[in-house]
Each structure stands twice: as C-alpha cells, then as structure tokens.
Amino acid sequence: MARRPDEDYDYLFKVVLIGDSGVGKSNLLSRFTRNEFCLESKSTIGVEFATRTLQVEGRTIKAQIWDTAGQERYRAITSAYYRGALGALLVYDVTKPTTFDNVSRWLKELRDHADSNIVIMLIGNKTDLKHLRAVATEDAQGFAEKEGLSFIETSALEATNVEKAFQTILSEIYRIISKKSLASDEPAPTSIKEGKTLVVGPQDNNTKKTCCSTS
Amino acid sequence: MEKKRVEEQEGVPVALPKVDRFGFVKQETSATDGPTKSRSALEHEREERRIRKWRKMIGVGGSDWKHYVRRKPHVVKRRIRKGIPDCLRGLVWQLISGSRDLLLMNPGVYEQLVIYETSASELDIIRDISRTFPSHIFFQQRHGPGQRSLYNVLKAYSVYDRDVGYVQGMGFVAGLLLLYMSEEDAFWLLVALLKGAVHAPMEGLYLVGLPLVQQYLFQLDHLVKEYLPKLGEHFAQEMINPSMYASQWFITVFSYSFPFHLALRIWDVFLFEGVKIVFKVGLALLKYCHDDLVKLPFEKLIHALRNFPNDAMNPDMLLPMAYSIKVSKRLEELKEEYEKENGKLSDRIRQKLQPS
Numbered sequence: 001m002a003r004r005p006d007e008d009y010d011y012l013f014k015v016v017l018i019g020d021s022g023v024g025k026s027n028l029l030s031r032f033t034r035n036e037f038c039l040e041s042k043s044t045i046g047v048e049f050a051t052r053t054l055q056v057e058g059r060t061i062k063a064q065i066w067d068t069a070g071q072e073r074y075r076a077i078t079s080a081y082y083r084g085a086l087g088a089l090l091v092y093d094v095t096k097p098t099t100f101d102n103v104s105r106w107l108k109e110l111r112d113h114a115d116s117n118i119v120i121m122l123i124g125n126k127t128d129l130k131h132l133r134a135v136a137t138e139d140a141q142g143f144a145e146k147e148g149l150s151f152i153e154t155s156a157l158e159a160t161n162v163e164k165a166f167q168t169i170l171s172e173i174y175r176i177i178s179k180k181s182l183a184s185d186e187p188a189p190t191s192i193k194e195g196k197t198l199v200v201g202p203q204d205n206n207t208k209k210t211c212c213s214t215s
Numbered sequence: 216m217e218k219k220r221v222e223e224q225e226g227v228p229v230a231l232p233k234v235d236r237f238g239f240v241k242q243e244t245s246a247t248d249g250p251t252k253s254r255s256a257l258e259h260e261r262e263e264r265r266i267r268k269w270r271k272m273i274g275v276g277g278s279d280w281k282h283y284v285r286r287k288p289h290v291v292k293r294r295i296r297k298g299i300p301d302c303l304r305g306l307v308w309q310l311i312s313g314s315r316d317l318l319l320m321n322p323g324v325y326e327q328l329v330i331y332e333t334s335a336s337e338l339d340i341i342r343d344i345s346r347t348f349p350s351h352i353f354f355q356q357r358h359g360p361g362q363r364s365l366y367n368v369l370k371a372y373s374v375y376d377r378d379v380g381y382v383q384g385m386g387f388v389a390g391l392l393l394l395y396m397s398e399e400d401a402f403w404l405l406v407a408l409l410k411g412a413v414h415a416p417m418e419g420l421y422l423v424g425l426p427l428v429q430q431y432l433f434q435l436d437h438l439v440k441e442y443l444p445k446l447g448e449h450f451a452q453e454m455i456n457p458s459m460y461a462s463q464w465f466i467t468v469f470s471y472s473f474p475f476h477l478a479l480r481i482w483d484v485f486l487f488e489g490v491k492i493v494f495k496v497g498l499a500l501l502k503y504c505h506d507d508l509v510k511l512p513f514e515k516l517i518h519a520l521r522n523f524p525n526d527a528m529n530p531d532m533l534l535p536m537a538y539s540i541k542v543s544k545r546l547e548e549l550k551e552e553y554e555k556e557n558g559k560l561s562d563r564i565r566q567k568l569q570p571s
Contacts (some may be wrong), residue, residue, distance in 0.1 A: 021383065022342045040349035045384045045471055046462035049517050064514070071339070071383045076425045077458055 009053050009062040013173050014084055015166075016114075018106055019091035020099040021070030024125040027156040028091065029067045032166050037157050044069045047081055056170045063170055075109065082114035086177070087121070087169045092140075094124040094153065095132040100140065107147065119176065121150045121169045128155040237475045238352045238394065266300045273307065280310045292487065296538060298530070299483045305395035311487045313412030314404035325399045328371035336373040336381035340366055347386035354390060364398045365390055371402050372409075378568055379409065382421040384466035391470045391482065414489035419560055420466055423567040426560060431465045432457045434549040435494060438542060442498055446505055453513045460520035464497055465490075472521070473528065480530040491542050499537035503527045 017025040026044050030036045033050040048067040053060060066085070068078035082088070090106050092099040103122065110118060122144045124135060137153060144151035150168060154161040233241045272283050272291070284291050299307045309315040334340075344362050348354045353361035368389045373381040388408075392401035409418040419427025435457045440447030450456070463471045468485055470478045484492045500523055501508065511519055527533065557563060 021339070022346075041346060042349060042471070043343045043346040043383045043386070045387075045466055047459065048521075049459070049514075051514055069383060073382050073421070073423060073425060076423075077428065077462060080458065 009060040011059060011174065011177070012062045012064060013086050013170060014064045014066070015087040015089060015169065015173075016082055016085045017065060017067045017089050017091060018078075018082075018109070019070055019089075019123075020093070020096075020102050020106075023070065023091045023093040023096070023099050024156050025067050025070065025089075025091050028089070028123070028125060028154065028162055028165075029065055031156045031159055031162045033065070035159070037159070046074065046077055052166075054167070054170070056167060057174050059174060061170050061174065063166065079109065079113040082110060082118075085114055085118060086173045087119045088114065089121050089123055089165065089169060090149070091123045091125050092135065093126050094135045094140075095126055095129050097134050100124070100135045103143070117176070119150075119169060119172050120147075121152065121165065121172075122147075123165055124151075124153040125156060127153045127160060128158045232352065234352050235475075237479075239348075239475060240350050240352055240355070262300070265297075266302065269294070269300050269303050269307075273303065273310070277306060277310050277315065295483050295487045296534065298480050301479075304479065304483070305400070308392070308395060308482070308486055309400055309404060311413070312404050312407045314400065314407040317407055317412060318400060318403040321403070325371055325402050328374045328402075329367045329398075332371075332374040334370050334373040334380070335377075337370060340369045340373065340381050340386075343383060343386050348390045351390075351394075353394060361393070364393050364401075367398050368393065368402045368405065372405050375402075375406065376409065376418065378423075379418050379421045382466075384463070384471070385421060387467040387470040391478065417490075419564060422564050424563070425466075426563045426567065428462055428465055430550065430553050430557075430560065431490070431493075432461060433553050434546055435461055435497060437549050438494060438498060438545060439501060441545065442540065443501055443505060446501060446509055449509045450516075453516055455513065455516055455520070459517055461497060464493055468493060469496065474525075477528050477530045477533070480534055484534070491546060492537065494542050494546065495537035495540045496533065498540050498542070499533050500527055502540075503533065503536065 017029055019025055021043065026041055026048065027037050029048070029050055030038060030041075033052045044067060046069055049065070050067070051062060051064045053062045055061070066081045068074070068081060088110055090103060090110075092103055094100075107120070110120065122140060124137070124140050127133075140153075141151055150172065152161055152165045152168065154165055156162055235241055271279075272294070273280050274283075295307075295311070309318075344366055345354075345357065347365060351361070353359075354365065356362065365386060369381055369386060372379070372385070372389075385405075389401055389405055392404050396404070407413065408416075409421070410416050411418075417427070419425075419430075439450065439457070468478075469481050473481075481492060481496055504519065504523060504527055508516060508519060554560070558566070
C-alpha cells in the first residue's frame with residue numbers, strides 16, 4: 001500500500017479520546033485540530049473524528065483522533081474504536097470528582113478492549129474554572145504515577161497545555177515505536193487508518209513496511 | 216453543521232437575536248447558508264390552500280382524523296410525504312404517532328412522574344440540557360422554560376422506563392417534539408415511539424448495549440452494498456463502516472445535525488411510516504453524493520459523510536429520491552439474518568437487562 005503523495009507524513013498515529021460525558025473531550029479535540037472552542041457545543045453522539053499533522057521529535061506525525069461519546073451506554077459502539085489505537089487520552093473534569101473517580105473504570109475499559117501496549121495519558125481538563133476545582137493536582141499526579149500514566153492538566157477554553165498534551169503523547173508513542181522497530185526486525189506496532197494503513201517502519205534500514213489492522 | 220435555511224423575518228423587533236423561521240439563532244456568517252428568500256405571494260397562497268385541505272382532513276382538534284385515515288390512507292400518506300403544514304405539525308404528529316390516545320388513557324400520570332418521582336438519571340440529564348439544540352432560542356436561556364421542559368420530559372421518561380432511563384440523543388428527540396407541543400404531549404409521543412404504539416418500538420436504540428442501533432447499522436451496511444455497490448466497495452476498501460457516520464441518524468432520527476427544515480420533513484414521514492424512512496433518506500443522501508464520495512480517501516470521506524452539501528439536503532429533492540428507494544422487503548430479510556446470528560431483539564434485550 002503506497003503512501004499517497006498528498007499525504008506527507010512519516011507516521012500516522014491513531015489516538016482515542018475517552019472519559020466521562022461532559023469533561024470536554026470534543027473541545028480538546030477542536031482546540032487541538034482547529035484551534036477552536038465552542039461554548040455551545042452539543043453532546044457527542046457516537047464517535048467524531050479529526051486529524052492534525054505536526055512535527056514531533058523531528059518527524060512529521062499525523063494524529064488521527066477519534067472522539068467518543070462519554071456516556072456509559074455508548075461503549076457498546078465506541079469500544080470498537082479502541083482497537084488499533086496507539087494512544088488514549090483519558091480525560092476527567094477537575095471540577096467534578098466523579099469524573100476522576102471513574103478514571104479507573106475507563107482504564108479497565110481500555111484493558112478489556114484496547115491493545116495492551118497502548119500509551120495512556122491522563123488529562124485533567126477545565127483548569128480555567130479555578131474557583132470550582134475539586135480534584136487536586138497532586139491526587140491526580142499520584143494516581144497517574146501509580147498507574148504508570150503520563151499526566152497533564154489542561155484548559156481547552158484557554159488553550160492551556162492542549163498542544164503540550166497532544167505533543168507529549170505523540171512523542172511518547174513515537175519513542176516507543178522507534179525503539180521497538182530498532183530492537184527487532186518485526187514491523188513497528190502499527191499505526192492505522194482504521195484498518196487501512198500504513199505504518200512506516202524504521203527509517204534507518206529504509207524498509208517501508210505497511211501493516212493493516214484488523215477491523 | 217447547523218446549516219440553516221434563512222428566511223426573511225417579518226415584523227420582528229430589532230432587539231431580539233436574529234433567528235430563522237424555526238427559532239435557531241442565525242450565525243453572523245450565514246451568507247453561504249442557502250437561499251435567502253421571502254415567500255412569494257403565489258407560494259403563500261398555495262400554502263394557505265394546503266392548510267385548508269389539511270384542516271378539513273383533521274377536523275376540529277383531530278376529530279375526523281381516524282375516519283379519514285381509514286377511508287383514504289393513500290391520500291394521507293401522499294400528503295404527509297409532501298410535508299405537514301408547520302402550523303398543524305404538532306397536532307398531526309400526535310395523531311399519527313398514537314400519542315394522543317396514550318395521553319387520554321393516562322390522565323395525571325405525567326404530572327406524577329414529573330413532580331413526585333426521582334430518577335437516577337437526573338444528573339446525566341442536567342449535564343446535557345444546555346448541550347441540546349444550544350443554538351435554538353427556546354433552549355438557550357439557562358433554566359428558562361425550554362430547558363425546564365426538556366428536563367421534565369426526559370426525567371419523566373427516565374422514571375417511566377427505568378431500563379432505558381436517559382441516553383444521550385434522546386434529548387434531541389424530546390427537544391424537537393417540544394418545539395411543536397406541550398411537555399405532556401411530548402412525553403407521550405416519546406412513550407409512543409419507544410414503546411411502539413404504531414410502529415416497531417424504538418427503545419432498543421437506547422437500552423443497554425444499544426441493540427437496535429447495532430441491528431440498524433448492520434442492515435444499512437448491507438443495503439449500501441446492495442443498492443450502491445460501487446460505493447459499498449469503496450467504503451470497504453477505505454474501511455468505512457456505518458457506525459462512523461450513521462449512528463446519529465438512527466439514534467436521533469436526523470435531528471442531531473441535519474438542517475431543521477429537512478429534519479422536520481423526515482419526521483413527518485417517520486412518524487407515519489416508521490423507521491424505514493431513515494434508511495431511505497440515508498441511502499438517498501449517499502446516492503446523491505455518490506460520484507463525489509467514491510473518489511474520496513478515508514479522512515475526506517468521513518468528513519463528507521458528516522457534512523453533506525446544502526444542495527443534497529433540500530427536502531424537495533432528497534425526499535422524492537428517498538421515496539423511490541424500496542427497502543421494506545430487504546430490511547425484513549436482513550433483520551432475520553441479523554437475528555439468526557445474534558438472537559431476537561427481545562432476547563438480546565432481556566439478556567442484557569438481566570444481571571449476569
């Protein structure tokens with residue numbers, strides 16, 4: 001499967017946005033991909049999708065991001081989208097403790113449906129609502145360390161740390177992939193195009209390998 | 216994708232936000248939002264004539280309706296397909312959905328549900344209230360009458376049917392109804408739809424596991440392949456499946472992101488003829504955009520499937536095209552096929568509801 005000439009990137013990484021309903025997943029996505037924030041946004045029904053191409057560790061990475069409906073019942077549809085994802089942004093709302101309490105349920109959800117080596121980043125969103133904060137940074141930080149997740153707090157509204165959050169998870173994925181592909185002759189764990197994909201294998205030995213995920 | 220048809224406002228005080236004729240606040244940059252036109256005298260006259268015909272058909276407060284439907288079902292069907300006059304829509308919807316009968320049979324029940332019962336879904340509902348038709352003037356005001364009604368209807372339903380409770384997407388259905396009828400009427404129409412007063416029950420769209428969504432997506436997937444083989448093949452190649460674009464078509468019956476004037480016309484037919492119009496409209500959209508869609512790669516395809524061009528969403532073009540697509544027989548066969556693999560819907564529901 002050849003790379004299309006108009007799609008100029010070295011790697012394509014699929015990332016999912018998950019977390020309770022109303023924590024700001026869709027606005028994080030629109031902030032990252034279009035630099036937009038919508039105060040009057042509708043709740044997400046099913047899944048939404050957006051991409052952005054950016055430079056990470058000197059490589060051109062295309063991030064393909066699936067934004068999922070947060071309500072528990074929608075997992076019947078959304079969990080299919082975890083498959084093949086290299087990264088997951090697990091979002092909670094710093095003003096709503098229950099959304100933080102539910103993080104462990106989301107982790108279980110990932111363990112059940114996602115690839116075992118998926119990179120997970122915990123995101124505490126809505127830091128702009130300072131007077132309403134109800135989840136302490138240290139608590140979330142501690143939890144993330146215990147679970148081996150990276151962690152960051154963001155405000156999609158004020159555009160604080162959104163870029164950094166995505167940059168961080170994408171570089172983490174990149175590092176893992178490039179390490180793996182150096183370490184073995186196996187093709188790098190795939191990035192997918194919901195199936196049709198391309199992973200560009202290790203640059204060093206110049207073998208461009210393609211992989212397809214099953215779905 | 217709130218593309219609105221822009222209608223000229225007559226006699227609206229300057230101080231009010233500018234809204235279209237359905238009450239959606241107009242974006243400042245609405246230059247590309249479709250034709251701006253005022254109704255010509257001729258159109259106006261035609262509309263008046265249509266309303267008179269409809270009034271005769273319905274009778275005072277709906278008294279002649281049942282009689283008329285029994286005598287001339289084909290006339291009713293034809294007129295509904297042309298669109299119910301907006302001023303009669305609320306009443307006619309209640310008549311054709313069977314909700315009026317439910318309301319009459321259950322006096323006081325709604326009030327009881329709203330005032331005295333509590334629901335486990337209350338917080339979920341509240342969280343979504345301001346995220347339901349956020350650009351509509353009726354629902355914009357925080358804790359205003361629109362938001363209160365929406366909350367009441369959804370809460371009442373979540374108590375009435377605790378297995379369904381509240382699921383995101385129901386708000387758009389309830390919201391659309393509330394623009395045309397009172398809270399109590401909207402509630403009973405929701406009951407009529409989900410419990411299947413006239414057509415197949417919709418509750419499976421919202422129950423645990425979303426079993427009916429899964430079945431509909433399966434059916435649509437096959438219909439696309441059979442009816443639009445070239446596009447079906449292209450979708451398969453690009454790994455596009457209907458859950459990426461059509462879940463909300465079914466879950467909200469096109470009320471989530473389609474232009475409101477189109478959604479209303481679909482709802483007219485949906486309430487009278489059932490869910491097959493959702494498949495037909497979906498297929499018609501794909502057919503209309505077919506030649507563009509088959510050329511697009513994955514990402515552009517997904518975008519296109521969520522942002523159909525304005526000309527595709529003209530009801531007077533799209534709906535006749537949808538009517539010409541025959542799906543009933545295949546839908547039935549595909550349902551059986553799906554049930555062979557996954558069990559009957561009622562069993563699937565029962566299974567999910569029982570704690571394992």
